[in-house]
Amino acid sequence: MLSPFTRAAITATLVSIEQAGHREGWDCPPVLFALFDHPAAGEPLLQVDDTLAEPGLWTVPDPARPGQNLPTAVVLHRFAADLCAGAAQHWLRQWLRRDGRTCVGVGLLFEAWAGLVDAGYHHGDLATSSTRREVRVVAAVDAGGGLHRVIRGRGAQRPAVAVWPEPPAWAGTRRIITGLRRLVQVTTSH
Secondary structure, three states, rough: OOOHHHHHHHHHHHHHHHHHHHHHHOOOOOOEEEEEEEEEEEEEEHHHHHOOHHHHOOEOOOOOOOOEOHHHHHHHHHHHHHOOHHHHHHHHHHHHHHOOOOOEEEEEEOOOOOOOOOOOOOOOOOOOOOOOOOEEEEEEEOOOOOEEEEEOOOOOOOOOEEEEEOOOOOHHHHHHHHHHHHHHHHHHOO
C-alpha cells in the first residue's frame, strides 16, 4: 500500500510531466516512464525514468494500414508481453533495482482524440465533428493499483487532474490503462 504522500507526489509529478509536454508542443511521440521512490534525507523523492523503452518503440508499422503505425495501446501491450519473456527478465530486474530504488508506478505521456465518434466514421477519416478533440494525456497506475490522470485538450489553458485510489469500473475497458496495469504487475513482481 502506498502512502498518501507518495500518491500525492505521483500526481504532482504527472502534472509536471504534462507541463513539460505543453511547453514542447503537440504532435510528439508517446513517452513511457517508470516512477521510483528514492528515500533521501528521510523523505520520499520520486524519480522519473524514461529509459524503460527505446523512443522508437512507438513506430511499428501497422500491416493493416500502410503508412501508419500500430496504435499506442497495441504497442504498449506488446511491450509488456516482451518484458515477461525470459530474455528480458535479467535486464529488467537490474534496471528496476538500480541504486536501491523502488518502482512505485508506471506511466505514459501520449496524445489522442477524445469524444464521441460520429456515425459512419472510419479510422483514418479526418475528424470534422465538434465533439471530438485532441488531448494530451499523462496517465499512470501506481503500485497500489491507483489510477492518476492529467489531461489537457488542445488549446486549453489548464489540464484536468484526476486520481482514483481504486481503479474505477470503466478502467478495465481502456487499453492504455490495462497496459499500464500489466506493466505495473511486471515491474513490481521482481
